Amino acid sequence: MPEGKIIKALSGFYYVLNEEKIIQCRGRGIFRKQNITPLVGDYVEYEAENDKEGYVLSIEERKNELTRPPIANLDQAVLVFSAMEPSFSTTLLDRFLVLIESKDIEPIICITKTDLLNKVDELAHYVSNYRNIGYTVIETSSETFNGLEALGDYLKGKTSVFAGQSGVGKSSLLNAIRPDLRLKTDEISNSLGRGKHTTRHVELIPAAGGLVADTPGFSSLDFEGIEVEELSSCFPEMAERSNACKFRGCIHVNEPKCAIKKAVEDGDIPTHRYDHYLQFIEEIKERKPRY
Incomplete structure (x- = not known):
């Protein structure tokens, strides 16, 4: 057969x-x-x-699957975030990272529109933080073609999904990598500060020696299926230190002698990452049970 x-x-x-x-x-x-x-x-x-x-x-x-967008057997997720228009959001990026980590999919952070930055070092602090955690961060521009070769190297031989906020330039990136695609792109709405969805269905497109999913985007960014006790495992810098906590089952909020809180105090874990962790913990706690 x-x-x-x-x-x-x-x-x-x-x-x-x-x-x-x-x-x-x-x-x-x-x-x-x-x-x-x-x-x-x-x-x-x-x-x-x-x-x-x-x-x-x-x-x-299947080795993995996402529900929204519906796609299976991914090798990696390219999380596309713009440097400007719309502005770079660590909160939204960390939300995407948790969702991808929870599915055991390898994340790659791709920052687009770097040509719009007024200063080279505007995002350098965050880029350094995420690289120190162990994430791959690629800085790109569809206008200057900066970083596209590096991105193409990561796509080769892989099945990847492009994910990110509407208007960050996912389709523009694919057009730059494969100009013959001519995927539709839209300008950012000045009133809303975000773009319109330009992709209507999920499709795997051959690009840079791999297959890339251009999708309508993630229609849900809640933490359905992730429990409070599991959340820290979706933060690699916390997962690698959790065994050093005094109490087994420490959720790194109020417990004494917590290795995670100590690492935050010492500057080894970025403050914004821990703040988002606490925010996500509260979201999960407030989640209505499903019957």
């Missing part, structure tokens, strides 16, 4: 890539009965008499 990878899902059809050929398929009725939805990124078995009339027969076990 032939195998392939779903690279696009649109209007009930699944487009399966098998080497260089794309087969248009529908899902078997058994998927609906089992409440299973094939996702972009799924490895599948299919049957087809021609390129337009195929059926997805089975789905291989």
Whole structure:
């Protein structure tokens, strides 16, 4: 039975890539009965008499998946944040990082529109902080093409999702990497300070020797499925120090002799990261239980 990878899902059809050929398929009725939805990124078995009339027969076990946007089997998430227009937000970045870390997906921080900075060092402090934590940070510009070669090196041979706030330049980045795509981009709304969604469906696009998902964006940024006791594991700089806390199960808020709070006091953990951790803890505590 032939195998392939779903690279696009649109209007009930699944487009399966098998080497260089794309087969248009529908899902078997058994998927609906089992409440299973094939996702972009799924490895599948299919049957087809021609390129337009195929059926997805089975789905291989997923190594990870996201719900919103619906995509599976990611190697990494490129978290795209603009230096300006809209302004760089560490709160939003840390929220994305927690969500990606909770799914065991490798995050890469990509800062766009660096050509708009008035001073070279405006973001240097934050860039240094995130690199010291261990994150890969790539500074780019779709106008000057700065950093695009470095970004392309990370995309090679990987299945990646581009994620970030609307208007940060995700589609512009992809257009710069692959000019023939001509993905639609919109200007930032002056009244709202953000861009309009320009991508309407999830699709894996060949780019820089890998597959890149251009998506409509994350429609939900809450911490559904993450418990208070698990949150610190989504902050690598906390996870590596948590065993040094005096009390097992320390959540690093009010407990005495907490290694995390000590690291914040000593400047080894950035204050803004710990502040966001406390903010996210409260959000999780206030989350209404689902029945």
